[in-house]
Amino acid sequence: MPPLTEHVVLRDLDIVNIADFDVYLQHGGYEALRSAVTEHTPADIVQVVKDAGLRGRGGAGFPAGVKWGFLPKGVYPRYLLCNCDESEPGTFNNHQIIDRNPHQLIEGIAISAYAIEAHTAFIYVRGEFAAAARGLERAIARAYAHGFLGKDIFGRGYDLDIFVHRGAGAYICGEETALMESLEGKIGQPRLRPPFPAVAGLYGKPTIINNVETLANVPMIVRNGAAWYRQFGTEKSPGTKVFSIAGHVKRPGNYEAPFGTPLRELLYSPDYCQGIRGDRKVKIVVPGGASAGWLTAHDLDVTMDYEALAAKGSMLGSGGVIVLDETVSAVEVAYKMDEFFKHESCGKCTPCREGTYFLVKVLHRINHGHGRKDDIPLLHDVYNQMAGNCFCLLGESAVVPIRSALRLFPHEFEQAISRAGNGHAIPLIPAH
Amino acid sequence: MPDVTLVINGQTVTVPAGTNIVDAARAAGVAIPVFCYHPRLPPVGMCRMCLVEVWTPRVDPATRQVVIGDDGKPVMALMMGKLQPGCVTPVSDGMEVRTATEKVHVAQKGQLEFLLTSHPLDCPVCDKGGECPLQNLTMQFGPSTSRFDYGDKIHFEKPIPLGDLIYLDRERCILCSRCVRFQDELAGDPVLGFDHRGRAWEIISKSDPPFDSKFSGNTTDICPVGALTSADFRFKARVWEVRPTASICPHCPVGCNLSLDMRHDKLMRVMPRENDYVNEIWICDKGRFGMRFIESADRLRHPLIRKGDSLVPAPWDEAIALVAEKLSQIREHAGAASLGGLAGPELPNEDLYLFQKLVRQTLGSPNLDCSTGASGAPEVVDLAATLGVGRGTNLAKSGAGTAVLIMGADPEEEAPLYVLRLRGIVARGGDLTVINPYPTKLERSAARSIRPHAGFEAFAALALVKAVLDQGLIATEFVTARVQGLDELTARLREQSVESLCETAGVSEASVRAAAQAFATAEHAIIIYGRAALAAGEDVLRALTDLALLTGKAGRPGSGVIALLPGGNARGALDMGVHPGAGSRRGMGAREMWAAARDGRLRGMIIAGMDPARDNPAIAAALDALEFVVVQDIFLTETAQRADVVLPTASIAGREGTFTNAERRVQRFRQARIPEYNTPAGWEVMQRIARALPPGRSESVTDARPVAGRRAQRASGATATATMDAPPATWDYAVASDVADEIAATVRGYAGTTYASLGLTRAPEWGRQPDEAVYYDGTSYQNAEGIGIQIAATADDPKTVFALRARVPAPFTRHATRPYLLLAVTRAYDGGEWGRESKLRSRMVPPHVILSVADAAAHSVAPGAIVRLESDAGRIELPVQIEVTLPQGLVLIPDVCGTPLSTIQTGPQTWVAISRVA
């Protein structure tokens, strides 16, 4: 598949300095917003986004236009939330979209807010993105100054305020209901569903929440139409995706490519990552952030779209592709990944809170040469006691690395344990 | 809502729509284990213990029709392809729930293994042991071994105080959040939370003082493990050693059902007994931690007789003989009317009844009262006996369709458990209006809070009546049949407008109109009034009466009036006739008695269970002026110290009896132990005195007059009508139930309240299943004693007719030189004798005065500074506290031990001047 000649999101590759407000304006910036507000009804915008088949980039891939259609009729106020709590290990596109093309995001938020008849939008920015949040605030101020935000936009009586809200360090806040709790000033823990956010979200009001990349696509769809958008990607996964590729590749970075691009091409093509560091062999590819099932060197011909990856027992997820070469230990990778989930478990439900802790304790001892002969069945039991039983997807995600590792590299666990030498009893009573 | 039929483990069950799977299964006798779920808290689905298989008919996405299989039955699909938490999954038609499959067992075992990973397994030294859901469910559903390495367990410093009452053992905590949710959602005191996250999560309390809630003890009951334990019970006993004894809390008019858990004759702990009509499964901390006084070393043990300046122990016979001799002497030389009796509203009905029988009938004096007669004590106006909530009222069932109006009351301090009851009504969709001259915590839960200027409460109350008239909110049918004087009332209020009345009261007209609208249009409505309403005077009560009458909110279950009167059995005291208007001859009330004592008209007094001399030099002086004073009490109170004879009695733990609560529910308490120091029950003391009196001297055997017939009732006024039928003149009671039988025979309304009848209330249909506590709390709140009997209010008789009596209050004038209005306010933790040996000692409210921010600033006083308050009656000096939301011009003084309010109060509302001392 040829690389894009025209980007949909990372347009800084096509237009130098598009992050600058004036440059953005010179290249048709905010025209899509003008067109939406002055020439279209909100329903028109919802329709074109539906027709384009724009799928949510936050991980689940749910069609954005369909989601917008879930709002109960006649209930106001409504809120639009832009999820920029990007914290999934190996994922770094939201952050860079804000840095590289902030106005397209702001315009996308404005158009989407208009489409769902919201007058307030919050961008929930991960606490660590302090600089990005400031940059975004400056960009928003420019848009306000030009009347693209605020009162009576384009003289059509439509008002919109956009506020940047910084989180403070919690992966779970990327979960949409936890994000709402956090934005309401509480600890970020997921809510029960139903009610769903479209019905009762932020402050109990109808709320739509979309990822940065999703919303950044919207101006181009409105400007160029659904058919234009659908020229990229596959039938079921239309458009392009900004893949964050990092780890043991020669040229890590964000690459916007059409959905359906083969993984092998992303890793080896001179247009993308240019191969593996030191020309080693690929051992593990995690194609959609730490929550995605692992692939191996045998899977590199998979195409990068929702359907193909699901068929492989993995997922496209956030589009964060972690590539690890043969120098890594599968045990250590699983341990590190579950250490992440343990660190970020919010504590609300038993299987995630206790299960991640349990997994990490066992993985830690195997990884550090103290594994025991019953540890492999124990690990299987522990993740099975979590799988399907957790309150939200964080706990379910924590199952993925260990299950992948045990499925793909059981011998490494066996070796690690046999090296530990059984009979080296770990005292039942702690020494301290 | 329509019912839903589903199948649970093969059983077909029909339950109301909206029922969750755990409750539906319970209805079918199937126990789904839970930790975070509690039937009295909204479900959260956190602990994942209740995971079950939920199968629903498969629906074809294209046709939206249920797919029918080859066998002609719907094809079933596992919901979401995984187990579902039963507590947050509502039932639906055609659903099939399977709770005992291999998949479910694995999940249950798994969650228990997880919950036990860091659990210390210190059951042998855990207070919860034996009534612990974690133990119970592990036994039934859990793994028999743990695969978690002992060395990996998380260790915490062993129990840390969450406050001075409740300890937290973080190793035992399973983070179910029941305690946090109880505090947030039921108690409305959001003082608990979680620190950190994930496995490091732990409960914290950062209020000042920590865990600042009057309901904290309940968290130890609903804690499904031994994480929260009470300072009062820690390491005292194993729960299977204790013998629960049914009791009733004597501390406030709610009448919470308690269990005194005794080991031999020692009180180990106080627990709630479940009674949906009274306290559900909750009690306040005053009830739970305020019963240690019964074992105080300071208890009176022997009768005392005055010998010169000192009181010396004496045998019972000698003391009783002396009392009889002195009382009959006074009666002979000065007449029966020179005797008087005061009995405290904390005494049981049996004591109060025989007390009034002794004084009124045997001694022949009409001078009886149950209030202290202090200068600031308001006149008790009792609407509860007349309009009181209709028989059959159950506030636990009130919700949508019920409007509650709080007028001049602070339930949190005056009757704490009502806070939970009222917040429950709000949570179930009811409407709450709070009208009070000063801020109270309950107003945070109210739909509207109306704050009249102190002294102008009657105008606000009358504005409600006027709004009802204005807005056409009259319940015509009820008014036509049962109310007189509508035309006259309309005429009396003709010159008034809601607007002007609101302006005078300083309240928002819109709020008053909204409150009137909510009250009148609700299917049920309840008025609750308390100390501030009584202090504001009779006009407030007249207006409230008319509000209830005009809107037809009386005489039926779920509607009416609740009076929060001081003392746990004020209702009983009034019903038993311990007030000056109860007999055929009106006698002197307490205040008149003190005046009579000072000028020699009153010569002798018998005082039971009351300490009027406390913090009251004027009453102390009046007592000293008497020829003879006999005091019956359990402690050597200030009043007792001035007595000629002191007679000790048993506490409620050492005898049995009944109390009547604010909703007129007569409830029996049982004897929990042999009487302390062999002290007799109060009623026995009365009998001994009566029997010792010279025979044949009683003047007036038939002191009562016939019950009023069909005529217009004055709904207000404790001085209204006689409530007693003629009692027999004999004194031959062997046991408490003999007294209760006579009460049933003679006291109006009490006909059905014999102990035998009370015993028939033991199997309420609302009760929990016998094994329910095993799953939810481990702790049993079983109520084996019964739920008591609610006696009828006058209005419950459809033949009674009431007169409308609201009137325009006299213009309220400010004092020329004393610009601040002083109100005495009740504090639950008032430092009284009940608090002896209690863990609540540190929470007792010290004497202080509360000023508004502006008034404090005007006098340049900071918190802790001393100010002098001066009234026409005298002056006192107190340290200052500043209350941010207190209106300017209003001064509050908590009525607590050590505060000589009587030296400054000229009445319930007193004009004072303030000056800074230090």
Added chain:
Amino acid sequence: MSLLEKSGAEIDAIIARYPQKRSAVLPLLYLAQDEYGYLTDAAMREVATILDLPPTDVFEVAGFYSLLYEQPVGRWVLQVCDDVPCAFCGAEELIATIQERLGITVDQTTADGMFTLQRVKCLADCNHAPLLQANLEYHRDLTTPQQVDQLLAALRRRAESGEKLSISGRYAEQ
């Protein structure tokens, strides 16, 4: 000087963004920890008072989020990502170098109160591994000890120059 006295206008502006006051708790806690160096007990109670919140709720929030510090920290908080993929791209070496250069271990603060070193999870800049944030400013591709030395020296210079520092990242630039 209280937060309100010092930053009243900023606090008002923050609160004005939200339909409900309590939403301002994170920004106010950021402000408070910059003002007091970390979130002291008194600081959290002050925020509770400003927002009419029960103090427990504020402590709860402060305890939940990793960028709110309830213990004293240095003027520069160095947060090194040790997650996947950084863990396999030199993060451990980077941490070792910093520990050695500063003479502290993870979660410690240098004696002069200049640096606190922490391990953190993915900082979402994985193509520049190994990396760290210093007061939430990114410092990327730190593959050699020399780079670490230069960075530490530069940070120290900035602190000593009197530059206003924010452990909350309120002045962070790209």
